[in-house]
Amino acid sequence: MNTQHDAETESLVYDDVVRIMDQPSLSATVHEGNSGFTNQRASLADVARLAEVSPITVSRALRNPARVRPDKRKRIQLAVEQTGYSINPYASALKSGRSNIVLAFASNTMSEQFSLALKACAEVLEKAGFLFLVGQTSYSYERETAAIRSLHAMKPAAVMFTGVIELQANREVLRSLEIPIMETWAFPKDPIDMLVGFSNTEAGQLAAELLSRKGYREVAYIGRRSGRGALRLKGFRTQCQLLGMDLVSEVLVDDITGLSKGRSCLHEILKSAVNPQAVFCANDVLALGCLMEARRLGISVPKDLGIIGFGDSDIAAEIPPGLTTIGVDSARLGNEAGKMLIARLSGEIIDEKTRRLDLIVSERGSI
Known part of the structure; x- marks a missing residue:
């Protein structure tokens, strides 16, 4: 059964997306040093001037280096490195814009x-x-x-x-x-x-609400530690607290490489001292891995462990008993x-x- 969760009549839940400031701006200096070229994209003429050759020689050296003397090629290569010049493969088609x-x-x-x-x-x-x-x-x-x-x-x-x-x-x-x-x-x-x-934050909140309505009180989370996974976890944590649910385990991953990742995450939960009644997997690949591993281990879903995923993958309906998911119309x-x-x-x-x-x-x- 598919249902649509519409919060238009409620206050919108925005994602508090991380803004990372400590990277050097790509719009700043291309290369600073003796060349004197800064944030302007270097041209063929700039390279020619720095290498003390003609523009046609630069073009020839870049496209057919065997036709240019080694000493000139060396000066041109150094000039290319100093200016940050790159050939635009689309230039002939883009002269008009x-x-x-x-x-x-x-x-x-x-x-x-x-x-x-x-x-x-x-x-x-x-x-x-x-x-x-x-x-x-x-x-x-x-x-x-x-x-x-x-x-x-x-x-x-x-x-x-x-x-x-x-x-x-x-x-x-x-x-x-x-x-x-x-x-x-x-x-x-x-x-x-x-x-x-x-809203990924809202998706996490909705997952907690669905599990709460089914009577689960002790739950776990599996998902990526950054990006959208972190947003879904934030919403899930907040709503679990509001609903009086215990978030007894969080298994965070850096990358999702396939179903095996979901299998290993379920093992990480099972080998710990906690015993969650249900788990929210913030990605269907993780959820399907958990579901398949639970079946292999003889864990009855949902009798022994409830599982909910995110993404609404087509295969989610095909693996018994079927995977409950939250998603969007992609x-x-x-x-x-x-x-x-x-x-x-x-x-x-x-x-x-x-x-x-x-x-x-x-x-x-x-x-």
Whole structure:
């Protein structure tokens, strides 16, 4: 049974997304030293001037180094390193301005929910003549930063993320691009530009409410220690306290590599002195791993242990007794994001740049 959790008539629950300030701003100096180049993107002419050669020699050295004398190649290479110059592979196609490329960066391309959202967004954008390309950041600040560094050279028409940007330096760079930026999968008060999302904090609260209504008083939590996992844990903790429930165990992970992670997390709970009646897994992969391992160990679900997940994965309904989940309509999220991007790319002024989706509860036999 699917039910929609609508809190529009209540006060909205925002996600208190972490803003990380201690990273050097990517919009600041590219390279400082004897070269004298600062925050302006270096040109071919800059490299030629520093290497004391002609621009055509620089171009030849970069594209066909065998045609340039070794001493000149060495000076050009040093100049490239000093200026931070990079070849723009799209330059010939972009002389008139932005491309028709919309870039999307998924936290994990294996995620069923992200895939549904990106597919729906692509369908909207491609009908309007845009090319939709997808990369992966793997929940890594380093990969995210590298991806954002590439955007000045690629000159995309717009950028979408399956998440929100936490590093303040990366937020500043994205704003400096002066193109539509779409964040998703959370509900902060301060998006960079546009947002289609939902409250992860509210999702955690809802999980506690569902377990409480089923009569569970001693519960555990399994999820990522950072990002959206931390937001879901915050909501779960708060609501457990308000409802008089005991959160007897928290198993936190840095990365979710597959069902085996859920299996190992359940073992970590079982080997401790606590004995929870139910567990909230803030990711369906973790929840399915727990469910399958419980069955293997002869633990009756939900008689001996209730399990609730997050994500509403298709497979959640297929493994007996079925996994109760909280989630959102991922395809609708992608469709809404695509329509907002098209509107902005068409020159429309969008009054409401933030859209909140309702949470959906799919109640099955695991609780």
